[in-house]
Amino acid sequence: MAQVSDFLVIGSGVAGLSFALRAAEVGTVIILTKKERADSNTNYAQGGIASVFASDDSFDLHIKDTLTAGVGLCHTDAVNLIVREAPERVRELEKWGASFNHWEEKGHPFDLGREGGHSRNRIVHAMDRTGMVLEHALLDKVRNHPNIQILENHSAVEFVTEHHLMGGGKTQEDEIHCWGVYALDGKTGEVEVYLSKVTLLASGGAGQVYLHTTNPPIATGDGIAMAYRAEAEIANLEFMQFHPTALYHPDGDSFLISEAVRGFGGILRTKDGEAFMKKFHEQADLAPRDIVARAIDTQMKISGEDCVYLDVTHLDAEEVQKRFPQINEKLLSLKIDMTKEPIPVVPAAHYMCGGVLTDLDGHSTLKGLYVTGEAACTGLHGANRLASNSLLEALVFSKSAYENTVHYLKNNQIELPAIPPWNDEGTFNQEEWVLISHDRREIQRLMWDYVGIVRSDERLQRAGKRIDLIAEQIEMFYKKTKVTPALLELRNIAIVASLIIRAALFRKESRGLHHTTDYPKRDDAHWLGDTVIHGDNIELRPLLSSSAR
């Protein structure tokens, strides 16, 4: 029996939860989340939320910084929207129970941090635990809402579309509709149907496609792979942001050392103590992330060292401990005292700027499917994300999506079709689970070695051939095997990896986060547009505003 709700939400990070809270005011909401409810990238965000509050700041400056980071590919209407709505969304979060640091004696209502690429202090934060504070405030509100049901350990498998109707085929208008998802209950092992007139995909990013990542294990790009399989348009996947400073430690699990540490005065040094960032950019340690990540990569290649060092030992020890309690605590647990010794750091995959293509209302190219947060490509980030713009993007676009869904439901007579149950005929419980962990590791290593911070055609082609072969084998295994969460993730990681490679091979220039030694320069004459993948087709879509799509 299918479960039906007015709104179906995939994911319980900031994008999904903030949408659900609004939607629950007008209808019933089911949230499917694949692990425990707080397992999300949101919960790990440290730095904060960018918003104009300071008297020396302005919307124009925040817009300019965002456009500069995006290197010509931002959609200006998306940028305008999020920058101008930011203060209202931040104040709303406080009303919803998230408490941020205030610093009234300096004349600012908020204690505003500074991060790379920002020309002013504008990062609203809750110490270095902004994401956790936000996630728990939203979860508390959701928990008390009678119209919201959260189902943990439920992994969305596929969108329900015309492809699943008896006989398949498209509708008369030749448009694809989304009517919900098939989802795996991780406890029972059963795949069930969840139907809804509106589905919000808020499944987050894809850092787990790479060997080193700051993302938690949930970030396997499921939503992007599902949308691709359902024939939605996917954009700009070549722009994966590598965070310059993840902790380098065998037990560190790619723990992020926030950019705010450099904003606070931290300096990147070689093992010999040289402050090398001055050689690479006039803003030195506060240069945009892609430049810092590439500089560290270059520095490590020159020195042959496995890491570089982030030094805060010259700063007031008490202030450092007070400002970065979570980082300090984590480092102390690994016997590193950041107030006395430099922190070993390496770059790691951090944020997917591309995703499922949406318009300014968060609507994808499938009817009834909205996408917000890191799974979406809204046009905001262009070729590189400005630090701390992403929690904000999720909040603003989830609100726009909610407003549009209300309009969509009012103006469309939508009949939910009869959907057949999941068909797992001919599948078996396999015992070859070692294949899954091995394939996952192999893809992650290939992506790290060949599709990382610095790319070339040869490396990309080599990676592409291998990933295609692995993906084909996984698909064969998938067809004859009862689905499990690990198998679903592996299949999705393989698909997203191959899409990233396709996009990276397609863009024959270097811009923002995509850097290739074969085309080392930015080429506005030929490449000023979005890389859009639709099935087997890939094209450069000239830059339009998001509202014009």
Ligand SMILES: Cc1cc2nc3c(=O)[nH]c(=O)nc-3n(C[C@H](O)[C@H](O)[C@H](O)COP(=O)(O)OP(=O)(O)OC[C@H]3O[C@@H](n4cnc5c(N)ncnc54)[C@H](O)[C@@H]3O)c2cc1C
């Ligand atoms: C270490 C770290 C620090 C960061 N710091 C900042 C910062 O300071 N400022 C900032 O703006 N951004 C920051 N970011 C980025 C930001 O946290 C994310 O972009 C943002 O939280 C994404 O929110 P989301 O709701 O889209 O996805 P997430 O928060 O990742 O939530 C995704 C949800 O979808 C669920 N899900 C995934 N697949 C499925 C499936 N198949 N079925 C069901 N559920 C599924 C997950 O379990 C999860 O609940 C940081 C990210 C990391 C990793």
